[in-house]
Amino acid sequence: MNTLTHLWNHKRYRLYLYQAVVLILLGAALFWLGHNTWINLKQRGIQSGFDFLSDTAGFDIGETFLITFDGSQTYWQAFLVGLLNTLKVSLCGLVLASVLGLWVGLGRGSLHPLIKLFCSTYIELIRNVPLMIQLLMWYVLLVEYLPPSTEPYSWFHHFYLSQEGFAYPGFIWLQSPEGNPTLSSHWIWSRPVFDPQGVHTDFNWSPEFLSITLALSLYTSAFIAEIVRAGIQSVARGQIEAAQSLALTPWQIKRWVVLPQAARMITPPLTNQYLNLVKNSSLAVVVGYPDLVNIANTALNQTGRALECIAILMLVYLTLSLVIAWGMNRTNDKVRHYLKKGDDFAPLKLTQRA
Amino acid sequence: MKTHFSLEKNRFLFIFCLSLIFFSEFSWAGKTLDSIKQKDQISCGVNTGLAGFGSADSQGKWSGLDVDICRAIASAVLGSADKVRFVPLSAPQRFAALQSGEIDILSRNTTFSLTRDASLGLHQTAVTFYDGQGFMVPAKMNIKSAKQLKGATVCVQSGTTTEKNLNDFSKANKLEVKPIVFEKLEAANAAYFSGRCKAYTTDASGLASIRSKEAKDPKEHVILPELISKEPLGPMVRRGDDEWLAITKWVIYGLLEAEELGIDSKSVENLKNQSTDPAVLRLLGKSDDMGKLLGLDREWIARAVAQVGNYSEIFDRNVGEKTPLALKRGLNALWTRGGLQYAMPIR
Numbered sequence: 001m002n003t004l005t006h007l008w009n010h011k012r013y014r015l016y017l018y019q020a021v022v023l024i025l026l027g028a029a030l031f032w033l034g035h036n037t038w039i040n041l042k043q044r045g046i047q048s049g050f051d052f053l054s055d056t057a058g059f060d061i062g063e064t065f066l067i068t069f070d071g072s073q074t075y076w077q078a079f080l081v082g083l084l085n086t087l088k089v090s091l092c093g094l095v096l097a098s099v100l101g102l103w104v105g106l107g108r109g110s111l112h113p114l115i116k117l118f119c120s121t122y123i124e125l126i127r128n129v130p131l132m133i134q135l136l137m138w139y140v141l142l143v144e145y146l147p148p149s150t151e152p153y154s155w156f157h158h159f160y161l162s163q164e165g166f167a168y169p170g171f172i173w174l175q176s177p178e179g180n181p182t183l184s185s186h187w188i189w190s191r192p193v194f195d196p197q198g199v200h201t202d203f204n205w206s207p208e209f210l211s212i213t214l215a216l217s218l219y220t221s222a223f224i225a226e227i228v229r230a231g232i233q234s235v236a237r238g239q240i241e242a243a244q245s246l247a248l249t250p251w252q253i254k255r256w257v258v259l260p261q262a263a264r265m266i267t268p269p270l271t272n273q274y275l276n277l278v279k280n281s282s283l284a285v286v287v288g289y290p291d292l293v294n295i296a297n298t299a300l301n302q303t304g305r306a307l308e309c310i311a312i313l314m315l316v317y318l319t320l321s322l323v324i325a326w327g328m329n330r331t332n333d334k335v336r337h338y339l340k341k342g343d344d345f346a347p348l349k350l351t352q353r354a
Numbered sequence: 355m356k357t358h359f360s361l362e363k364n365r366f367l368f369i370f371c372l373s374l375i376f377f378s379e380f381s382w383a384g385k386t387l388d389s390i391k392q393k394d395q396i397s398c399g400v401n402t403g404l405a406g407f408g409s410a411d412s413q414g415k416w417s418g419l420d421v422d423i424c425r426a427i428a429s430a431v432l433g434s435a436d437k438v439r440f441v442p443l444s445a446p447q448r449f450a451a452l453q454s455g456e457i458d459i460l461s462r463n464t465t466f467s468l469t470r471d472a473s474l475g476l477h478q479t480a481v482t483f484y485d486g487q488g489f490m491v492p493a494k495m496n497i498k499s500a501k502q503l504k505g506a507t508v509c510v511q512s513g514t515t516t517e518k519n520l521n522d523f524s525k526a527n528k529l530e531v532k533p534i535v536f537e538k539l540e541a542a543n544a545a546y547f548s549g550r551c552k553a554y555t556t557d558a559s560g561l562a563s564i565r566s567k568e569a570k571d572p573k574e575h576v577i578l579p580e581l582i583s584k585e586p587l588g589p590m591v592r593r594g595d596d597e598w599l600a601i602t603k604w605v606i607y608g609l610l611e612a613e614e615l616g617i618d619s620k621s622v623e624n625l626k627n628q629s630t631d632p633a634v635l636r637l638l639g640k641s642d643d644m645g646k647l648l649g650l651d652r653e654w655i656a657r658a659v660a661q662v663g664n665y666s667e668i669f670d671r672n673v674g675e676k677t678p679l680a681l682k683r684g685l686n687a688l689w690t691r692g693g694l695q696y697a698m699p700i701r
Contacts, residue, residue: 044453044475044592044593044594045475045593045594046453046473046474046475047472047473058518058521058522059517059518059520059521059533060517060520060521060524060531060532060533061533062507062532062533062534062535063532071518071521071522071525072525136538136540136541139541139544139545140541140544140548143544143545143548143549143550144544144548148549163548163549163550164507207550208534285512285537286536286537286538286541287536287538287541288509288534288535288536288537288541288542288545290535294512294535294537297446297512297535297537298512298517298535300446301445301446301512301515302469302515302517302518303469303473304449304469304470304473304474306449306450
């Protein structure tokens with residue numbers, strides 16, 4: 001009894017107790033929800049489980065990245081293809097949106113009125129139109145106005161743009177034919193070939209991929225530009241004046257004084273934009289790009305396993321988002337200590353006007 | 355910014371999943387008919403817009419073959435063909451909407467298959483339209499057979515059995531076609547009509563519908579003769595509600611039987627009083643009361659035929675040769691005329 005009273009009176013243990021109670025309640029609630037779902041599924045004769053993942057998918061995927069796929073492979077391999085396609089779009093989108101966002105953000109703070117006007121218009125136009133509509137617009141524009149693949153735009157006989165997509169050259173790994181020792185496996189240069197039937201290529205960005213990448217990067221870049229502008233404006237004027245008095249050029253001031261200090265302001269909201277971009281990539285299904293959601297939709301419709309397919313989607317997007325958040329938090333830690341190691345309050349001091 | 359799985363887009367899927375997760379007691383058995391009578395209305399899941407099968411006009415008035423089936427059932431059960439609330443559903447939404455109880459019957463050009471009958475907690479009723487998956491290509495390509503589509507890019511609508519059939523056909527004929535799977539009909543249509551895809555594939559009736567509604571000149575597109583799959587379309591209902599299942603099934607058979615016996619919306623009143631054919635009298639409730647066995651009144655089919663028409667009237671009005679879809683009866687002719695439509699005997 002004495003021990004219990006003692007524990008109760010001890011603040012730390014009391015807090016532990018509260019936490020334990022909450023944890024148990026949460027666990028019980030989760031168990032109840034799961035159990036309930038299971039019973040309901042059973043009662044209504046709806047079959048469930050993840051066993052379908054090892055069944056033959058039976059559908060083809062028009063566009064794959066890194067690995068190949070055909071209908072005789074399994075559902076989980078189809079999901080993998082979808083995931084890789086999602087990653088491809090997300091990565092391209094992240095890079096393009098960051099580069100574009102940085103430049104437009106810098107341009108927004110430019111002293112040149114035309115550049116400033118252009119950047120402001122760009123931001124207001126892009127970020128105020130729903131992404132889905134922009135996506136459909138880009139897709140319809142691309143497929144409507146590009147020429148058919150029998151008469152593509154071409155550049156230097158190495159790049160072709162048509163309704164089939166953007167064909168470009170690259171290196172491919174050529175396996176030596178079996179039982180032929182005279183030819184060893186090696187890299188070969190592969191470029192698109194154009195003949196009256198159309199363009200034949202090993203490397204191609206389809207109009208679906210182009211439109212979703214374009215729409216995602218433009219849309220996100222407008223938000224990033226605003227974040228960059230805000231970050232730059234948060235740098236104290238004294239810092240710039242000090243740099244000017246040291247006779248640094250405008251570019252040097254931007255690169256060595258303004259941007260490093262702005263970076264610590266920019267990184268946390270930038271993380272949000274990156275997370276949004278990855279999640280928004282799920283709109284790819286609208287224009288027929290075979291991303292994870294597209295594949296999951298097909299799987300869901302063929303197997304009827306709605307709960308399972310949605311659970312997979314949620315898990316994958318959650319994992320992707322957590323990885324990005326983790327990476328960005330590490331970047332944040334770095335830029336926070338960029339100026340003065342170990343000084344957590346540096347940003348406060350810097351923003352104080354003299 | 356919302357992700358793809360926003361509530362508006364997949365409302366039914368979400369309500370369904372949430373209801374599975376949260377509600378403890380679910381027992382729908384025998385309740386659909388009671389709740390329909392109580393609401394005095396049938397909730398019918400239909401296509402968001404497929405000309406000839408289920409589409410709303412500018413005044414919000416629904417028409418189509420699938421729509422008329424629901425109207426006929428409402429007429430038989432509730433006495434008026436207008437006591438239907440139509441719920442437009444996309445392909446991925448439809449089963450969840452039925453499973454969750456949002457709708458009482460799903461009449462949305464849905465293909466019957468073993469997987470759907472056995473694993474979704476749903477029942478197939480009777481076939482209202484025998485269809486098959488076909489291909490549409492621009493006429494100027496001069497393609498005469500689907501087997502000429504080697505290496506072609508093909509536009510597909512998601513949420514259907516289409517992707518699998520296409521894969522099977524492509525494998526069997528070594529065609530290596532590349533599918534582009536769209537969720538949005540607008541994007542799929544834009545891709546096909548701009549030439550991004552060499553061919554468009556879905557049920558042949560759907561192709562006819564898209565051609566009549568979306569093409570600048572319907573004559574510039576041909577539907578190839580091969581059908582690569584069997585697509586028996588018809589309404590589905592929830593499992594565990596046998597009364598309601600029986601009603602939907604027998605109303606459809608009743609419409610077919612009416613055609614077979616030569617009863618249509620114009621002749622039904624006369625035949626009721628003047629016919630001497632025992633089969634006609636039985637169907638129209640003049641001799642035996644068949645409706646009672648289903649929990650309905652004597653006049654169930656007589657009323658449905660008077661208000662909506664028999665099967666051939668429904669077919670001709672919505673998809674027949676005089677409509678923009680211009681579909682022949684073909685497989686959907688009565689069994690007595692070389693087709694597949696065969697009503698179980700009403701006796």
